[in-house]
Amino acid sequence: MFTKGVTPSETPYDGSEFRILILHTRWNLPVVEALVTGARETLLSEFNVKMENISIKDVPGSYELPFAAQEFIKYSDPKFNAVICIGVLIKGSTMHFEYIAEATAHGIMRVGLDTRTPCVFGVLTCLTDEQALERAGLGESPSKHNHGIDWARCAVELAVRGQQGW
Numbered sequence: 001m002f003t004k005g006v007t008p009s010e011t012p013y014d015g016s017e018f019r020i021l022i023l024h025t026r027w028n029l030p031v032v033e034a035l036v037t038g039a040r041e042t043l044l045s046e047f048n049v050k051m052e053n054i055s056i057k058d059v060p061g062s063y064e065l066p067f068a069a070q071e072f073i074k075y076s077d078p079k080f081n082a083v084i085c086i087g088v089l090i091k092g093s094t095m096h097f098e099y100i101a102e103a104t105a106h107g108i109m110r111v112g113l114d115t116r117t118p119c120v121f122g123v124l125t126c127l128t129d130e131q132a133l134e135r136a137g138l139g140e141s142p143s144k145h146n147h148g149i150d151w152a153r154c155a156v157e158l159a160v161r162g163q164q165g166w
């Protein structure tokens, strides 16, 4: 079995001067909280981001993530180097899941492109509760993995490369 998630870059990225926003939902909060913790701890321990430079804000559901990210990016001063949008969508018996997942994914991408601030898509789109738990590192299987770790790595890498001018 290969390692789950993104392999850390061979480049030792330094996040010590970065301001990072972790924007998360309150839907499916126990799972979301584990993902937020995974992302925050990785920013602190792997990239030396300062505690006071990590802002954590919440919104009701995943659908709100793109709009809120756009507003925080627009009005924050000093600006954020990257935003990690975290949510958990779990499929129900209606079409709600499909609409929200697609709108959220496209919305987060658009905010990133429009604002030129890296916006990480940290939204799990799961068919079952068990899938969500596994991907937040809370499941029963040996291959469980907290994807918040990957999202933090992604945010810092994109922020560094943005600063260097790609």
Ligand code: DLZ
Pocket: 025, 027, 028, 060, 061, 062, 063, 064, 087, 088, 089, 090, 091, 092, 096, 097, 100
């Ligand atoms: C309505 C809804 C449903 C059914 N499921 C979820 C979910 O699993 N995860 C999530 O983050 N949000 C869900 N929402 C709420 C929507 O994202 C949104 O908050 C509302 O539709 C109000 O715009």
